[in-house]
Amino acid sequence: MGRKFLSFLGTTKYVPANYSFQAQKVDNVTFVQEALVQIFCKDWNKDDKICIFCTKDAQDKNWEDKDKSEKANFDKGLYSRLLSLNLRPNIEKVDIPxxxxxxxxxxxxxxVFNALKENDSITFDITHSFRSLPMLNLVVLNYAKFLKNIQIEGIYYGAFEVLGHPGGVEKNIPLEKRNAPIFDLTPYAELLEWSWAVSDFVKYGQTLRLKELVEEKTRPLLAETKGKNVSAKDLKTLAERLNELANNILCNRGYGITKQNNFNALIDNIQRTELIPPFKPLLEKxxxxxxxxxxxxxxxGFIAAKWCYEHGLIPQGITILQETIISLxxxxxxxxxxxxxxxxxISACLNVGDKPQIRLRDILEERKKEAEKIINTIPKEIPKLFRDLTGARNDINHGGFNKDARKYQKFYQQLNKFLQEAEKLF
Incomplete structure (x- = not known):
């Protein structure tokens, strides 16, 4: 794994300014990249790299030292200025159209994608990303996160424009007052990750990405506060409980589903905090x-069976629905x-009218009076639904090898029908 600083060089004649990020400040630099690498790359080594993407025009005007060319803007270009900082990372110019x-x-x-290697850790400067490049950069970073497992350490923007137009700044504002902030835009890239993680849960009932993301984001906060950050603890608890719910459904753990706690109060607590503000609308989902x-x-169990139908977990849905009827x-x-x-x-009582196995018949005989009392209270539609569920469940468990095995599409239709009947009956 290597660390890389990525930045685009523009063609503008830049004005010297002072840039600050949190408690760190770099004075009197012409290019924002000079400030950013001093803040974020000062502890890097020779295995790391500073990559500057340049068009031919940007190279002529701002990368190379000034010569007789009229296109040059400065006596010293960005390359010489970066070398003069004596940082250990290699400096590489990448030509782009x-x-x-x-x-x-x-x-x-x-x-940009080819400049990224497997498991790279990326710091991205988007200050001079022109036209469609900001969107393109975000796409390529997320593309590389999937294909090359890169990590995004930070995305930053040097906000010179808060001072005004460059020409006016140069004329009217003395250098010591040209103080421009560096904005950390990383949370907005992370918001995409949160969106995908919540989408996985809402659309597919999958919680792994959400659980991993929450653990990654809350671990530093909990370590720093020795586990006392209430907001981080609540968010971690929410992710764990969602993961527990999803896995209980996936693995037919009916008792776990029955003992499930309500989520509303926990989510309300998280929404009242400022832990991850843009995450709040996703919490509503x-x-x-x-x-x-x-x-x-x-x-x-009925809610879980419906969940199964919505997410294509048909065997689980049929099993959970039948077992919930027994539990009820x-x-x-x-x-x-x-x-x-x-x-x-109870299963034997619900199977009356069918042909119970000898074992079930013995159970009824043993508790005959109790069975008769229960059977007399069961609406006649319920045993039919129960036996239909048994037939579907047995067909699934035998793997479709029976001669009269259903097609897979049939199970979707049947679970939907079973759910509608159960909703009416229960």
């Missing part, structure tokens, strides 16, 4: 997705939802 056509934009994309789950409620009747008859014999007893 001007980006006036789609083909040239694609060429810029490829050259999570809240909407999880709002129907109740604390310690058997009926959470256990609860209604003051039986233990975790006792195997109680569950088999």
């Amino acid at each position: 001007e980006g006036k056509t789609e083909e040239e934009i694609l060429a810029i994309f490829e050259r 999570i809240k909407t997705k999880t709002k129907d789950f109740r604390t310690d409620d058997v009926k959470n 009747f256990c609860k209604g008859n003051e039986l233990n939802i975790r006792d195997k014999r109680d569950r088999e007893f």
Whole structure:
């Protein structure tokens, strides 16, 4: 893994100024890159690299030292100025076209991408990214995050324009008062990661990306405060509980789904903080997705079965729906939802009218009076739904090898139908 500083050089005649970032300040530099590398690359080594992307015009005007060419803007170009800082990273100029056509934009994309190596750690200066380049840079960075596993350490912008037009600044503002801030735009790139992570959860019920991202962002805060940052703790707890819910559904852990806590209060607490302000609207998406789950409620299984249908987890949905019906009747008859014999007893009661196995028939005989009382209270539509669920579940468990095995499309249709029937009945 290497560290790289990436920046685009423009063609403007730049005006000397002083740039500051947090408590650090660099005085009297013509190019913002001079300030940025002194702030962010001062501890780098010879294995790291400073990459400056230049068009031919930018090279002539601002990269090379001044010669007899009328195109030159300064006596010393950016390259000489960077060398004079005696930093250890290698300095590399990367030629790019001007980006006036789609083909040239694609060429810029490829050259930025090719400058990135596997596992690189990237600091990006977008101060002089002209025309479509800011959007292009963001796309290529995220593209490389996936294909080359790069890490974005920071994205920065030297805001000279707060001082005014360069010509007016040079004439009217003395150098000691030309103080321009450097803005940290990294959180806005991170917002894309948050959006994708929440999208994974909302659209696909997947929580891994969200959990990893939350752990990455909260770990420094919790370490710094020795675990006492309440906002970071709440966000970490939310990610862990969402991950637990999703995995309980994925692995048919019905009791875990039943014992699920409501998410609303935890999300409300996080929304009242300033931990990650742009993340708040995304929290609303999570809240909407999880709002129907109740604390310690058997009926959470119906919500989970619907979740399964929405995310294509059809075998899980059929199993969870049937087991939830059993749990509901256990609860209604003051039986233990975790006792195997109680569950088999309720299953046998719900199978009346079908052809129960001998084992189930024995269970009914053993608890005959209790069974008769329960059976008499069951609406006739429920045993049919229960047996239909059993048939679908058995077909799934046998892997489609039975002669009358259903096509996979049929299971989607049937789960949807089962859910509609269950909603009416329960």
